[in-house]
Amino acid sequence: MMRKVAIVGTGHTDFVFQSPKTEIEMFCEAATEAMAEASVTPRDIQALYCGNVFGDFSEGQGMIQSYIANDLGCHHVPATRFEGACASATLAIRDAFMWVASGFYDIVLVGGCENATAMGTPLATRTFAMGTDSKYEFPAGLTFPGFFALLANLYSVKYNVPMERLREQMSLVSVQSHFYGTKNPHAQFKHKEVTVEQVSNGFMVASPLRLLDCCPFSDGAAVLVLASEDAAKKLTDKPVYITGVGQASSPRMSAQAPYLPRIRARELSVKQAYDMAGVGPEDIDLCELHDCFSIASLIAAENLGFAENGKAGELWEKGETKIGGKIPINISGGLKSKGHPIGATGASQACEVTRQLRGDMVSQGRQVEGARTGLVDTLGGDGIISNLVLQVL
Amino acid sequence: MMRKVAIVGTGHTDFVFQSPKTEIEMFCEAATEAMAEASVTPRDIQALYCGNVFGDFSEGQGMIQSYIANDLGCHHVPATRFEGACASATLAIRDAFMWVASGFYDIVLVGGCENATAMGTPLATRTFAMGTDSKYEFPAGLTFPGFFALLANLYSVKYNVPMERLREQMSLVSVQSHFYGTKNPHAQFKHKEVTVEQVSNGFMVASPLRLLDCCPFSDGAAVLVLASEDAAKKLTDKPVYITGVGQASSPRMSAQAPYLPRIRARELSVKQAYDMAGVGPEDIDLCELHDCFSIASLIAAENLGFAENGKAGELWEKGETKIGGKIPINISGGLKSKGHPIGATGASQACEVTRQLRGDMVSQGRQVEGARTGLVDTLGGDGIISNLVLQVL
Numbered sequence: 001m002m003r004k005v006a007i008v009g010t011g012h013t014d015f016v017f018q019s020p021k022t023e024i025e026m027f028c029e030a031a032t033e034a035m036a037e038a039s040v041t042p043r044d045i046q047a048l049y050c051g052n053v054f055g056d057f058s059e060g061q062g063m064i065q066s067y068i069a070n071d072l073g074c075h076h077v078p079a080t081r082f083e084g085a086c087a088s089a090t091l092a093i094r095d096a097f098m099w100v101a102s103g104f105y106d107i108v109l110v111g112g113c114e115n116a117t118a119m120g121t122p123l124a125t126r127t128f129a130m131g132t133d134s135k136y137e138f139p140a141g142l143t144f145p146g147f148f149a150l151l152a153n154l155y156s157v158k159y160n161v162p163m164e165r166l167r168e169q170m171s172l173v174s175v176q177s178h179f180y181g182t183k184n185p186h187a188q189f190k191h192k193e194v195t196v197e198q199v200s201n202g203f204m205v206a207s208p209l210r211l212l213d214c215c216p217f218s219d220g221a222a223v224l225v226l227a228s229e230d231a232a233k234k235l236t237d238k239p240v241y242i243t244g245v246g247q248a249s250s251p252r253m254s255a256q257a258p259y260l261p262r263i264r265a266r267e268l269s270v271k272q273a274y275d276m277a278g279v280g281p282e283d284i285d286l287c288e289l290h291d292c293f294s295i296a297s298l299i300a301a302e303n304l305g306f307a308e309n310g311k312a313g314e315l316w317e318k319g320e321t322k323i324g325g326k327i328p329i330n331i332s333g334g335l336k337s338k339g340h341p342i343g344a345t346g347a348s349q350a351c352e353v354t355r356q357l358r359g360d361m362v363s364q365g366r367q368v369e370g371a372r373t374g375l376v377d378t379l380g381g382d383g384i385i386s387n388l389v390l391q392v393l
Numbered sequence: 394m395m396r397k398v399a400i401v402g403t404g405h406t407d408f409v410f411q412s413p414k415t416e417i418e419m420f421c422e423a424a425t426e427a428m429a430e431a432s433v434t435p436r437d438i439q440a441l442y443c444g445n446v447f448g449d450f451s452e453g454q455g456m457i458q459s460y461i462a463n464d465l466g467c468h469h470v471p472a473t474r475f476e477g478a479c480a481s482a483t484l485a486i487r488d489a490f491m492w493v494a495s496g497f498y499d500i501v502l503v504g505g506c507e508n509a510t511a512m513g514t515p516l517a518t519r520t521f522a523m524g525t526d527s528k529y530e531f532p533a534g535l536t537f538p539g540f541f542a543l544l545a546n547l548y549s550v551k552y553n554v555p556m557e558r559l560r561e562q563m564s565l566v567s568v569q570s571h572f573y574g575t576k577n578p579h580a581q582f583k584h585k586e587v588t589v590e591q592v593s594n595g596f597m598v599a600s601p602l603r604l605l606d607c608c609p610f611s612d613g614a615a616v617l618v619l620a621s622e623d624a625a626k627k628l629t630d631k632p633v634y635i636t637g638v639g640q641a642s643s644p645r646m647s648a649q650a651p652y653l654p655r656i657r658a659r660e661l662s663v664k665q666a667y668d669m670a671g672v673g674p675e676d677i678d679l680c681e682l683h684d685c686f687s688i689a690s691l692i693a694a695e696n697l698g699f700a701e702n703g704k705a706g707e708l709w710e711k712g713e714t715k716i717g718g719k720i721p722i723n724i725s726g727g728l729k730s731k732g733h734p735i736g737a738t739g740a741s742q743a744c745e746v747t748r749q750l751r752g753d754m755v756s757q758g759r760q761v762e763g764a765r766t767g768l769v770d771t772l773g774g775d776g777i778i779s780n781l782v783l784q785v786l
Contacts, residue, residue, distance in 0.1 A: 002495070053455065056449070056523045059527055063477050063773055066477070066642040066644075067644065069642050070642060070645075070648065076658055079777070081477060082473060082474065083456065083476055084459070084473060085455055102494065102495035104395075104491065127449075130455035130456075135452075249459040249471065250469065251460065255463065264469065269471075
């Protein structure tokens with residue numbers, strides 16, 4: 001019998017290019033905010049879960065979680081690092097959820113941090129391609145812009161969406177993300193709005209994807225305090241419950257061919273999360289999904305059940321993904337505008353959904369009114385997916 | 394209410410220098426053996442947990458767990474990588490234990506793999522120093538031979554063990570490990586026995602530690618099948634139960650000064666494991682402990698409760714750590730002779746203890762007769778510890 005698990009505190013650093021802080025410092029900054037919000041002290045924390053991908057490359061620091069725990073003052077607590085490429089922090093949250101749900105711990109810290117920009121974008125792109133198959137596919141030239149460019153071309157052909165229309169749909173995705181990003185004080189591109197023309201005519205990265213179809217690399221951290229239901233009720237009058245979790249994995253890209261551009265692992269993962277929560281896509285009031293590239297948003301929205309295959313672009317065309325629409329998506333600015341500090345991204349998404357469900361976003365002018373059920377969707381590499389359903393009960 | 398969790402299958406590759414196999418291939422080899430032993434198929438596996446430290450450095454492969462799961466035929470299962478330096482696989486086992494104990498999964502795969510020797514020992518030593526503090530201590534010159542050399546000197550002074558006697562005790566540790574290693578067909582040094590004179594007069598690495606005080610780097614994998622009690626009873630008549638788990642973390646070395654050479658995190662971790670299992674050090678019939686350096690064996694034996702501080706060397710002097718002694722230690726050959734494929738080591742230790750508790754080692758001439766309770770001890774970097782108590786019930 002699982003216990004209910006709530007998010008009772010959230011912390012989120014600014015997402016920036018070339019932070020002067022170390023990953024340990026960034027995590028501690030977000031964790032300190034999260035603990036203050038939850039009215040807990042480091043001595044209340046029983047375990048720490050950390051998503052991080054690049055630390056050994058960018059800072060020469062392994063097992064970062066141990067230093068984080070002890071620097072925070074959570075002396076000697078069990079501290080575990082999770083790596084699942086961009087989905088690292090979501091894997092950590094799902095795992096931390098289980099340690100609380102099972103009754104083993106009452107209050108834990110979970111989040112992610114990444115210093116992804118120190119090495120510069122070209123080297124980061126090469127390094128991050130470690131999230132593809134290194135033996136066969138990377139040597140053939142596959143990096144992630146190429147991966148999603150292939151999916152965009154396949155999407156156009158397989159779903160019969162002419163490239164001209166798909167081009168416009170993808171641009172609308174980026175335009176919306178940049179619009180909401182200007183309302184998010186933590187967003188890397190908080191000062192930058194873009195137009196359809198700018199996106200559609202930008203520098204070609206990997207045809208048909210242009211510069212503004214691609215999310216940036218970023219530095220930052222996001223952290224949550226999780227608590228059992230009993231502990232949560234003592235700590236906050238606004239608990240946000242994790243009512244569903246899911247996770248699945250894919251083989252290397254070439255072996256996914258029968259499904260692509262669908263990410264089959266996402267369909268399986270989100271079903272786990274929906275089933276556990278007893279909800280379906282029609283119950284989701286807002287979603288933070290993994291928009292590493294504009295085409296990825298369309299694919300994700302379909303895999304998650306918000307549109308039929310080939311039809312997600314119409315959601316953006318009709319404004320259904322905006323506040324007030326059928327399914328508000330990436331009201332944080334998403335990876336595209338908020339930024340993408342790899343190992344922190346899933347925790348950032350969960351932080352954003354939590355704050356929306358608590359009604360904290362009014363002052364930022366981007367509150368999804370009355371939202372009670374939110375979905376987190378994170379994609380790692382070429383096929384680790386994790387989903388979380390968060391709810392106000 | 395936690396369910397009982399059993400180890401129902403074990404797999405272990407040879408531990409070697411410069412394996413021609415990839416980490417994915419090594420894990421799959423061990424997993425295939427473990428699944429065969431457990432009479433389960435890839436379709437029975439509900440989730441996969443993988444310890445791995447170096448994969449992105451040695452092979453340019455991140456999120457290795459996803460490819461492993463799908464190459465094995467465990468299509469789309471949740472697959473998670475754990476990094477806690479040398480303790481990575483033990484963290485994975487403790488975590489997999491929770492997912493089964495909680496009732497969420499019935500049958501899972503957990504293990505570790507590492508290709509640690511491709512880059513050669515000097516670069517591996519530098520790379521592995523990412524398991525120390527990278528901002529202050531590594532730039533001051535701290536690598537792990539240095540770390541344990543400092544501990545050896547401190548041990549001699551603080552516990553009043555003259556260096557000459559400590560030198561002899563450390564040599565006895567290595568001699569015993571190499572002796573048992575010759576009986577382990579998977580051991581990297583299965584053909585190499587050493588004498589006290591050879592150890593004591595070997596090439597000086599970091600005073601007082603000489604070459605044969607130091608474990609090698611290795612390539613290899615080890616994997617377990619875990620099952621709930623109900624599932625286990627259908628699969629095997631020799632289940633070995635995980636009755637206690639523990640984990641703790643330390644700050645960077647300089648901040649551990651009040652405790653050193655004790656590793657405080659180990660004392661806390663093993664207490665968790667003992668308490669959960671309802672046993673104490675006097676109940677342990679055999680132990681696989683983290684002998685990355687000979688001095689580390691003495692410190693570990695004390696932290697685990699087998700001897701008072703400063704007295705562990707006497708266990709080796711009196712032969713109490715051999716088969717038939719009070720507390721048989723590292724009858725596998727330990728990290729010293731069996732080898733140390735970083736991310737696989739904890740799974741290898743658990744595999745060894747499981748096979749001893751099942752009575753499988755008679756044919757190898759190294760069975761600890763009548764052993765019913767065993768202990769696993771793994772140290773990651775400068776202070777992540779995880780312990781497991783394994784029992785025949």
